[in-house]
Amino acid sequence: MAIADVQRVSEPALPNGLAQLTALTREDLQAVNKIILERMQSEVALIPQLAGHVIAAGGKRLRPMLTLSSARLCGYQGRRHMALAACVEFIHTATLLHDDVVDESHLRRGLETANSLWGNKPSVLVGDFLFSRAFQVMVQDGSLEVLKILSDASAIIAQGEVAQLITANDTETSEADYVGVISEKTAPLFEAACRIGAVVGERPSAEQEALGRYGRNFGIAFQLVDDVLDYSARQADLGKTVGDDFREGKITLPVVLAFARGSEEEQRFWRRCLEDLEQRDTDLDRALGLMDRHSALDDSLDRARAYGNDAIDSLKLFEDSPYRRAMIEVVEFCIERAY
Amino acid sequence: MAIADVQRVSEPALPNGLAQLTALTREDLQAVNKIILERMQSEVALIPQLAGHVIAAGGKRLRPMLTLSSARLCGYQGRRHMALAACVEFIHTATLLHDDVVDESHLRRGLETANSLWGNKPSVLVGDFLFSRAFQVMVQDGSLEVLKILSDASAIIAQGEVAQLITANDTETSEADYVGVISEKTAPLFEAACRIGAVVGERPSAEQEALGRYGRNFGIAFQLVDDVLDYSARQADLGKTVGDDFREGKITLPVVLAFARGSEEEQRFWRRCLEDLEQRDTDLDRALGLMDRHSALDDSLDRARAYGNDAIDSLKLFEDSPYRRAMIEVVEFCIERAY
Numbered sequence: 001m002a003i004a005d006v007q008r009v010s011e012p013a014l015p016n017g018l019a020q021l022t023a024l025t026r027e028d029l030q031a032v033n034k035i036i037l038e039r040m041q042s043e044v045a046l047i048p049q050l051a052g053h054v055i056a057a058g059g060k061r062l063r064p065m066l067t068l069s070s071a072r073l074c075g076y077q078g079r080r081h082m083a084l085a086a087c088v089e090f091i092h093t094a095t096l097l098h099d100d101v102v103d104e105s106h107l108r109r110g111l112e113t114a115n116s117l118w119g120n121k122p123s124v125l126v127g128d129f130l131f132s133r134a135f136q137v138m139v140q141d142g143s144l145e146v147l148k149i150l151s152d153a154s155a156i157i158a159q160g161e162v163a164q165l166i167t168a169n170d171t172e173t174s175e176a177d178y179v180g181v182i183s184e185k186t187a188p189l190f191e192a193a194c195r196i197g198a199v200v201g202e203r204p205s206a207e208q209e210a211l212g213r214y215g216r217n218f219g220i221a222f223q224l225v226d227d228v229l230d231y232s233a234r235q236a237d238l239g240k241t242v243g244d245d246f247r248e249g250k251i252t253l254p255v256v257l258a259f260a261r262g263s264e265e266e267q268r269f270w271r272r273c274l275e276d277l278e279q280r281d282t283d284l285d286r287a288l289g290l291m292d293r294h295s296a297l298d299d300s301l302d303r304a305r306a307y308g309n310d311a312i313d314s315l316k317l318f319e320d321s322p323y324r325r326a327m328i329e330v331v332e333f334c335i336e337r338a339y
Numbered sequence: 340m341a342i343a344d345v346q347r348v349s350e351p352a353l354p355n356g357l358a359q360l361t362a363l364t365r366e367d368l369q370a371v372n373k374i375i376l377e378r379m380q381s382e383v384a385l386i387p388q389l390a391g392h393v394i395a396a397g398g399k400r401l402r403p404m405l406t407l408s409s410a411r412l413c414g415y416q417g418r419r420h421m422a423l424a425a426c427v428e429f430i431h432t433a434t435l436l437h438d439d440v441v442d443e444s445h446l447r448r449g450l451e452t453a454n455s456l457w458g459n460k461p462s463v464l465v466g467d468f469l470f471s472r473a474f475q476v477m478v479q480d481g482s483l484e485v486l487k488i489l490s491d492a493s494a495i496i497a498q499g500e501v502a503q504l505i506t507a508n509d510t511e512t513s514e515a516d517y518v519g520v521i522s523e524k525t526a527p528l529f530e531a532a533c534r535i536g537a538v539v540g541e542r543p544s545a546e547q548e549a550l551g552r553y554g555r556n557f558g559i560a561f562q563l564v565d566d567v568l569d570y571s572a573r574q575a576d577l578g579k580t581v582g583d584d585f586r587e588g589k590i591t592l593p594v595v596l597a598f599a600r601g602s603e604e605e606q607r608f609w610r611r612c613l614e615d616l617e618q619r620d621t622d623l624d625r626a627l628g629l630m631d632r633h634s635a636l637d638d639s640l641d642r643a644r645a646y647g648n649d650a651i652d653s654l655k656l657f658e659d660s661p662y663r664r665a666m667i668e669v670v671e672f673c674i675e676r677a678y
Contacts, residue, residue, distance in 0.1 A: 135493070155468060
């Protein structure tokens with residue numbers, strides 16, 4: 001349902017759709033970065049060293065920016081949202097560290113992963129440290145409501161990761177299965193990051209729900225776009241390599257759609273490449289060709305767009321403001337970047 | 340300082356020093372086990388399966404028993420201590436799961452480890468799940484003081500684990516270094532488990548401090564005894580194998596003492612076995628001989644006894660009661676079992 005005063009994803013996004021949000025939260029985000037730097041310290045030098053590598057490479061700070069802008073959207077004028085945005089980033093970093101160990105990844109955003117540089121052991125333990133530190137910072141903030149939001153999110157994320165481990169390399173995964181996995185794996189931290197803004201803003205529960213729905217749907221859209229980019233020519237522009245998910249045998253929505261729509265012979269191809277991980281030099285090109293034939297990337301992006309629209313619709317509860325506009329634009333930007 | 344009304348470690352312990360504590364906390368512990376079973380459930384079947392394996396193999400439930408008995412010692416009559424004892428066990432289980440991944444262990448208490456049975460990946464993620472679940476249960480309990488105690492403990496434990504990773508296989512480790520590591524790695528959860536009892540009992544901070552000191556010193560004594568048992572003939576009685584730490588190149592107090600007191604030739608032996616991990620069939624026997632010559636095991640036990648005495652002294656603040664007697668006896672039992 002299109003709401004007249006809510007800009008739609010189908011309208012062209014600003015070229016700098018992330019710049020708007022970045023500009024609005026710049027000062028807050030500088031304070032967050034300072035808190036992150038202070039609170040990741042430890043007398044054990046390897047901890048800030050390793051954590052610093054991941055956090056510095058962490059790029060956009062999208063999740064903490066969502067906490068900051070959600071709080072400001074709710075009219076919050078204090079400083080609590082900064083420490084809590086740092087907690088969100090700590091939890092995100094902890095899950096990245098553990099993810100890279102579990103996925104045996106050696107590159108993240110073009111840089112060597114912590115497990116590749118220092119080994120799995122410190123990655124597991126520094127992840128545990130950052131996770132504990134996030135809870136220490138929340139305790140200092142003193143809100144049981146925030147503690148509930150982030151401990152619930154963490155439990156669901158861990159559960160989603162275990163579920164993904166089980167369905168990994170299973171080409172029979174349905175679209176519903178896959179959306180279920182990312183609803184648990186990626187969406188909860190986006191949702192929590194936004195909800196926290198409403199909590200510190202002390203807004204009624206309808207607004208907390210609306211921001212939660214915005215974050216949840218944005219998280220799903222974000223992950224679907226990420227999955228598409230892994231097979232897209234645009235990927236190369238972003239300094240990444242095409243086909244990482246394919247080489248790891250990861251089942252994502254483009255694969256789910258191409259497999260479901262493929263002939264028996266094509267399905268044998270997908271099974272050999274992704275289940276048995278028997279891959280030849282020309283297989284990635286063939287995979288891209290099959291995805292093109294079955295519109296797997298376009299249709300995945302359409303799904304992302306639908307979730308993005310739902311995210312944007314959720315903001316109709318709030319009056320027009322630079323923060324609301326920026327939060328709409330960032331969703332559009334995340335989807336448009338894949339075209 | 341010996342206090343007349345406090346039984347000393349040097350007096351003979353009851354043969355069933357753990358049985359007393361077990362008997363006193365039996366009903367509470369049954370409730371804790373029920374909570375553990377309920378709260379480790381998940382729609383992802385692998386989570387309760389893997390967690391159940393570790394928790395069932397977990398043996399004595401020493402840490403949750405300390406929460407239960409500390410609360411009762413403080414005169415607490417409610418039920419909060421049960422859920423919080425379950426949190427302590429969840430955090431303990433999460434650290435065991437991650438420890439076994441980090442140490443690449445294949446056996447724990449004579450059973451195959453979770454990482455050996457299911458692989459490292461689910462062990463890391465189910466550990467994360469249990470850790471998050473512990474915080475969810477604490478949030479439900481609603482005490483920021485408890486959340487502070489356990490998030491602080493978790494951060495220190497993770498930091499201690501990273502520190503141990505760095506000092507691992509370094510034969511130059513001093514006794515102070517080593518006690519420093521176990522003060523961060525093993526003692527904090529014992530300390531936290533006991534402090535929580537005083538918090539739910541709403542006792543003055545002096546009593547919380549006293550129980551914290553009891554737990555901390557008991558934890559150090561417990562770890563030192565564990566280290567000695569790994570080289571002791573008594574080990575075989577306990578269904579374990581002698582020399583696991585030696586084979587893994589772990590530096591524990593018996594090694595620290597034997598190395599410091601050894602000749603240059605002996606120090607070369609220790610370096611070859613524990614730093615270079617070049618071990619021959621007869622090396623463990625030689626290590627045991629060197630420990631015997633330099634009284635390394637006896638002196639390690641004396642250190643454990645000193646920490647145990649400090650733990651027992653901390654209880655002088657409390658009036659005599661079956662719970663206090665059981666908490667004294669369990670310290671004595673843990674030390675005596677190594678003789």
